[in-house]
Amino acid sequence: MKSKLLSRILRLALPLLLFASLTAGAAELPKESRVPGGIALVPVPGDPSNSLAPTVIFNTHRVAVVRRDDQWIAVVGIPLAEKPGELKLKVSTPSGTTEVPFRITDKSYRTQHLTIKNQRQVDPNPDDLKRISTETQRSDAALSKFTATDAPTLQLISPVEGVRSDSYGSRRVFNGQPRNPHSGMDIAAPKGTPIRAPAAGVVVEAGDFFFNGNTLYIDHGDGLVTMYCHLDSIKVKLGDRLERGDLIGTVGATGRVTGPHLHWGVALNRAMIDPALFIGMK
Structure with missing residues (x-):
């Protein structure tokens, strides 16, 4: 009698266990917004029963791919500079390579006029420009990382x-001079306010940057990299492995700022994306 009961329980449990194994580790997706600075969730070819995801490339950068509802979905970061219209993904599977098109629409961003007290932060001198060039290379290397994982965050x-x-996305004018669009979210908070890791990851760059002040970069895997600028203090070091919620620094007013705040940037396949899409704000 006991053996029959156990057998029946196992028969009922096996489908649930199978479902759990297929969905375990499934990534929560950000909100889709097919505009410059947004995210496109694009179905791509590939065998969903195969644990090996297809390789997807957009603008020479590898794209995160997740499995959803028996299909593979490419989670594509769209650069602010992209023009509205048709874009293409390069998708490679064991069967070969193909192109998958998708379209984006336009979005208008507002213009901000800001006054900076330190004129060198608007018109850097030759020595500043050399420093800025080196720091730009460091920043680009950090933001371009793609560390493959089994379960994208x-x-x-x-x-x-x-x-x-x-x-x-706002067009910024410093002391009357137009500059590059704002590629992150500003969060105003008092100096010294704790800043915490928004997800697990590894510290891949940190230091004092000319424009960004005390700055930190975290690689979360699969092309998702976050940056934190204008910090008063950095509480972690290169190579540190972090869990969600770990203390990484404090809010400050270093670099080119008008007051204490955190500039939070989020890169996906190297495109700087609106962070609000990752925290359920849009």
Whole structure:
């Protein structure tokens, strides 16, 4: 009698265990917004029963791919500079390589006029420009990382409590001079406010940068890299492995700023994306 009961329990449990094995580790997806600075969730070819995801390339950078509802989904970061229209992914599977098109629409971002007290932060001198060039290379190397994982992390928590601005994508004018669009989220908070890791990851770059002040970069895997600028203090070092919620630094006003705040940047396949899409704000 006991053996029959056990057999029946196992028959009922096996489908649930199979379902759990297929969905275990499934990544939470960010919100889709097919505009410059947004994210496209694009179905791509590939055998969903195969644990090996297809390789997807966009603008020479590898793209995160997750399995959803018996199909593979490419989670594509769209650069702010992309023009509206049709874009293409290069998808490689054991069967070969193909192109998958998708379309994006336009989005208008506002213009911000800001006054900076230190004019060198607007018009750097020749020595400053050499420093900026070196720091730009360091930053690009960190933001371009793609560390493959079994379960991509694509949902984040806000790294700091504070007033979040909607300044992402805004065209910025410093002391009357146009500069590059704002590629992150500004979160205003008092100096010394703790900043915490929005997801597990590894510290891949840190230091004092000319424009960004005390700056930190975290690689979360699968092309998702976050950056933290204008910190008062950095509480971690290169190579540190972090868990979600770990203390990484404190809010400050270093670099080119108008007051204490955190500039939080999120890169996906090297494109700087609106961080709000990762924390359920849009």
